[in-house]
Amino acid sequence: MLISQRCSFFKRGDSIMEIYLFFLFATSAVASAVAMITSRDTVNSALFLVLNLVSIAGVFLLLKAQFLAVIQILVYGGAIMVLFLFVIMLLNLSSEENLLNRFSAKYVVGFFLGVIVLSQLLYAIADFTGTLPNFSPGIEQVGTVEALGDELFSTYLLPVLITAVLLTAAVVGAILIAQRKLTGKENK
């Protein structure tokens, strides 16, 4: 009895939840993009870019493009940005500018004002509709791995094969470079 009531609550609350999630991801995507450009510290910039990529992956998820969302995090968020960070840390480009120095009364008051404004905003957008398009059942299937795979391995077979050969060649090249014996004074 109780469980079924709760169930219906979550089902009813679903669309509001989606709108809140959309605003969360959209705000964080825009904010992190702005922060990425404005921050002086290169490491912070790179981290804001990661946050930006993850937020956009969230928007992809709301648009029913699961495969794209996961690949975005896997390739860009996880692999490429780690390499970026790696290079930045090795070059040690950081010019520290302490923006957030200490807790003072100003920040505490600002925090509570921010919470009040945020709660008003959340209350205001609760009735908001039309942020996300209505999905027909056909469209919902387009972003799945199965649909994408079908399309890639039938219509776009040749481009996929060419890309696969290219990427495999790159990986084999990397392995060959790793295996090459160093000649010269390092060779011992």
Place this chain on the structure above:
Amino acid sequence: MDPLLFSTLVMFAVVLLFLLPSAAVAVYAERRVSAFIQNRYGPNRVGPLGLFQPFADVIKLFLKEDIIPTHANRVLYTLAPMIPVTTAVITVAVIPFSEHVYITDINVGILFLLAVASLSVYGVTLAGWASNSKYSLLGGLRAAAQMISYELPMGVALASVILFASSLSVVEIVNSQEMWWNVFRNPLAFIIFTIAVFAEANRSPFDLVEAEQELVGGFHTEYSSMKFGTFFLAEYMHIVIGSMLITTFFFGGYHLPFAGYWLPEMGPLAKSILDIHVFLAKVVFWAFVFIWVRWTLPRFKFNQLMRLGWARMLPLAILNFVVLAIILYHI
């Protein structure tokens, strides 16, 4: 988005309440097992058999002074320990405990797991950088290099698992092992995957991220109190998660060996209870193997680690994938 069901939330709470204490149990198990291997007693003073030792450890960690180095990046320094814990908790979302007991079954399950695993690199890397200490930085950079290198063989090994299940959903992969576990059908990928999981969890023999002879404590040299405790928690959570992944992908998940041939039909409740116990027994076994390996094998050197990852495991994994794909295509 599918409707968020109440049962999903209940499962989430149950799994969280299972995962968090499991790390504490793993710490106790590590200390007892290492003591057994080294022929000594281990912690046996706090409570019967020293069973309350984890509580004492946590209280000690909480009461320690929390130090942030003077020139450290305070925000990142505080944020860094939370990342590995978060990724460990997120991972459990797609792991099935029984045929019907799981938080969610998404059709990109494996990609999701790889994506989350790739994000956990940030924790150690940022911790190393934000501490503003040379030992920490070197430890963090080593961690990043190691994790990136071992993600590749891990991904290719998993790709050959997908060949058998012809699905990216984790539940489908477990169900495809009802007759034959993947460890019998695909032993090479099992070995590669296990080595990669050990490397991803930064466990010995791949723990040169925190090699104490050269790097003091590695990326967590400067950390103290509960911030260090969080890293500690994350390490043991990753052991539990790693055991779950090996079990799920290669040891049949919740299936008994060759269960499809001899296991009689059972009611859904009885089957679920059996499944969960089978799964947990396998996880406990693999957690034991993690500890066993740490206390018996010496550590790799960094160049050996890189050569093993790039020049040995990756070509083997690719070859294994191609050969299996050809065989499966012709069957």
